[in-house]
Amino acid sequence: MNTLARNFSHTFRRFLTASVLNIIGLAIAFASFFVIMTQVDYDLNFNKGYKDYQNIYRLEIKPNEEWGWQLWTPRPIAELIGTASPHIQASAITGWVNDNDYEVNGNLFNEPMMTGFGDFMNVFQPEMVTGSTDALEKKDNVLIPVSMAMRMFGSTDVVGKMLFRGKQSDNKPVTIGGVYKDFPENSQIGNYIFMPFDPDIDKNNWGNWNYTCYYRLNNPANVSEVEKLAFQKLMKIAPEELQEGLQEEKDNADFFHLIPLSEVHFSKIGNKSASSRTTVYLLICVSFLIVIVAAINFTNFSLAETPMRLKSINTQKVLGAKTSSLRGGLIAESVLISLIAFAVSLVLLLAVRNSGIQDLVTADLSLGKHLPLLAATFGISILIGVLAGLYPSFYVTSFPPALVLKGSFGLSPKGRKLRTALVCFQFFVAFMLIIAIGIMYTQSRYIRTSEYGYDKDAIVVGDVTQDARKQKDAVVSELSRISGVEGVAFSQFVLNSQDTYMSWGRGEGDKNINFACFPVDEHYLDVMGIRITDGRNFKPSDNGVYIFNEAARKKYPWMAVDMPATPGDWNVVGFCENIRFSTFRNNDIVEPMAFIYVSNAKNWSYENRVNVRISAGTDKVAVIRSLQKAMEKFTPGHDFNFRFMDQVLDNAYRNELRFTRQVLLFSLLAIVISMIGVFGLTMFESEYRRKEIGIRKIFGSTTGEILRMFNKRYLYILIGCFIVAAPFGWWIGQHWLEGFAERTPIRAWIFLASFLLVTAITMITVTVQSWKNANENPANSIKTE
Known part of the structure; x- marks a missing residue:
């Protein structure tokens, strides 16, 4: 044990940068694995808390x-x-x-x-x-x-x-x-x-x-x-x-x-935003990919250290140390580093538990509530330590004690192939995830920037209590006095907040209609900025009338202004433009819907939500505070949950946005871990090739030419990895888009941007790390063995 501690301490200090980078990369990977798998556990065990x-x-x-x-x-x-x-x-x-x-x-x-x-x-x-x-x-x-x-x-x-x-x-x-x-x-x-x-x-x-x-x-x-x-x-x-x-x-x-x-x-029935098993499996893949990327870094670092430890190992063999004990000690050192990284990951999890990271998952991130997962992460840390140290320990102890090794496994054909394969996998993961997140970003932007058929950017919505419903006119008067408020209207639902609403079927035979139904008050269409295309708007005296959208008139051509929608039904007083009333999971442009107004609604209360129109240039945050304060006059101490339409949309697409943010964050972490690996490998490679660099400079090579020599190899690797990763990234993004009835096409710039991003980061990393040796005095480099 003392020998292990002494060797570990010596190795850690000798390869301080590599050891610290290993611990950082592994800690990030273990923490990411734990966070992602809490979401996986939440989804796969959904509804399994009931008896039988x-x-x-x-x-x-x-x-x-x-x-x-x-x-x-x-x-x-x-x-x-x-x-x-x-x-x-x-x-x-x-x-x-x-x-x-x-x-x-x-x-x-x-x-x-x-x-x-x-x-x-x-x-x-x-x-x-x-x-x-x-x-x-x-x-x-x-x-x-x-x-x-x-x-x-x-x-x-x-x-x-x-x-x-x-x-x-x-x-x-x-x-x-x-x-x-x-x-x-x-x-x-x-x-x-x-x-x-x-x-x-x-x-x-x-x-x-x-x-x-x-x-x-x-x-x-x-x-x-x-x-x-x-x-x-x-x-x-x-x-x-x-x-x-x-x-x-x-x-x-x-x-x-x-x-x-x-x-x-x-099940998408009744909930088109429901989770999918494919998404859960993708999260599992992402979690293991991040761990694998970090493990590859660890293995590469261990391989890169190997040539510099050969003399020490051979000396111990000459002094009588057994090969099995040497190998066990090297593996134990590797496991110890991995366990230190696991401990650091726990500190990271405790530090971010109450931060924005909690919003990435629906599960509680408390360590005590996921003890089996914590144990599994601990087991993975040991496994990675063993695997990362296994091959280098067998390789470094495989030479006869008398052999003086001049050269480097790291630069031998066998070593270069192994390291290249491991680095290729890291770049493959980075490209795949960035392409997927690019596709998700364009759809999210499409949702936010599309035309909705009403002035969503001018609307603030809030909930209404029973006390406030009883004083509807007083509520309108109170809110209208707030500076910046242009109009107030009540409705049973909030537009674009869900996939399905109240559905009505009317008529029979050839005059049968089915449509989404929105109970509102007489001011609603004016406040929302919804344009009437035919007929008129609601009047206060109306008691049971429809205003249908144009999609309904197209589907049911017999409907006309001032005529019953179906025989014996309420009158149609007007038609309005087609608007996006649900989510992009539906094609609202072809779906019939109707606003209804009943001045004396005894069977239900449609004043569940208050919709407030805010004038342009108004401080919306200040207005929301004023709205909350005004509504508390009717129900003191109640939170009326006033929110912008952007917040309504975020809630409507919370599952998709959460998955997008998960992939985005862990894609960035995968890139960071990969760049840690590239940084470390370039550091070792430039050290191995210092003598070669000195000779090249003596024969006239410039610093730029030497830097291009290092970057050229990585550029070829990046091109090959991108070609392989692009179809996989497209598949992940395409699967995510299948949840939307209306979606943006997959653009070519997403692929180009992902290639340029990873390439730029890699080239900068390689250049920064190689700069010192490329500018070193050749006389000092040539003396190096």
Whole structure:
């Protein structure tokens, strides 16, 4: 052990620069590996926190070709499927998740709530801390998670206590019937307030496609049998109109299917921004590529040190040291450096845990929550140390003790080929990742700079509380007094915030229409800057009218101004320009949509969001502060989440943007690690060739010619690596673009820019490192052995 410590200390000091570069490169790689794999672990284990998760399935259904596959289904269909087979143990028919205000002991909390029919919690089977899921059988009883109980009451002993929806003065109490252990953060059904529906809502309504359904089976092997039995039962019991459509289907596969809950995270149905397994596998590849690049650096450094340690090793052999012990010591030195790098990576992770790096992943980066991953990273560090030291240790101990080696493995044909191959792999990774990130950047820029059909850069949006809804006119008056505010309007949704919105079907037969529906107030189109192309805008006196987009008029040519959209339906008062109302995952230019206005909307409240138009040149940050302060007059202490449309877009594309940022950051790290390797290898190579450089200068070579000699070799390597890497980078970028219905073409400049970037960095690195020896006095160089 003492010998190992002495040899390691001596080697570390002798090759200080190389050792420090090794540790930095490996530490960055290990930290990157840990961060990426937390995201991979989050995605691959999504929805696996429920009891017997493999027995839980979600219903996906396709009412017709025009609607396509969706999650929403009528209650009768959901209940019929739930009773179709004895293999189904429980059914959960759930509605929307809504954020509501709740008052507790004078404090206001905004919390998500999910409602369902019957004993719907029997599907998810939460672990109860106090109370029971049976409490939901009683009217106005709710279940809450431990985290919410602690936040509201500071205790989990809260069964029987009251929550007041809205404010206590509104007199809408609900009773806490139980407290359940929080589900993991990577769960489909989150930590909500669970509450039962009124048992009579939509009981026999086959036309209200408004519920999402989950089923617990006794065995996953029975899923096909369950689907067939449910389809047969639908054929017998469903209304005649639905049966006519079902008779055209050969089996259930064209109408509905049950998807395992563990696969829901990767299903694009109902969530076009869902993660994909290919993306997860790409992240795994990126994480290992970064580690491999760092390992290559380590191996190259070890190989480069070899010729300078031959005399020392041979001397120890002459003095009686065993070859096996020498090899073991060299490998142990390599492992020790790798373990030091692992320790440094832990320091890096602790330092960046609360920084912007957390935004790159959806998982918590706390080391204590990922102990198996931490152990795996530790194991990889040992493996890299062994592999990096294995070949050099066998090579350096393979010579007879009496042999005096003049020359260098680093410059021998065999050594040059091995080093060249390792450096080529590093450049291949750098080119591939930069090309991919270039493609992603152009699409992201395309999304931000495209025309949306309304003045998105002038709009700020915020949430609206129940108290504020009750004082709509006062809210408009209060906000309009703020300097820079040009207009205020209410809407149920925020444009471009999601893939799908409320979908309506109207009419029958040849006059059947389907469209996205946006409930708004009478000022909305003016505030947003949406242009009317035919007819008129909304009036305050309108009570149930449409303004369709031009895509709807093109698809349904019978629609006209001042005429019902379909027989017996509301009137169409106007048409507007086609706008981008959802995301680029849809082709909004051909999708029918309608703004609706109901002056006396009793069935729903469409004033969920407030849209504020800001005049040009206004300090938007200051306006947002003023808006928040003004809205607090209606609900003190509430965060109204005012945000720019850019922030809305960032949230709508959060998965794609997160993946882009991940690839960008780790591409840069891969380049940094690769350049560390090039720097170190050039340092050793220029040292090996000092005598050659001196002789060349004596025979008239200039400094520029010597620098070109070093750079020329790397230029050829770069060209070859780029040719091989370009198709792989294109494939990664093309796969990412497939998630968008509207996308920008892949430009040639992306490939050119990636080549020039890596080449410039490499040439600068080689030139800087070779400059000293290229300018050294030839007399000093020739004396060097």
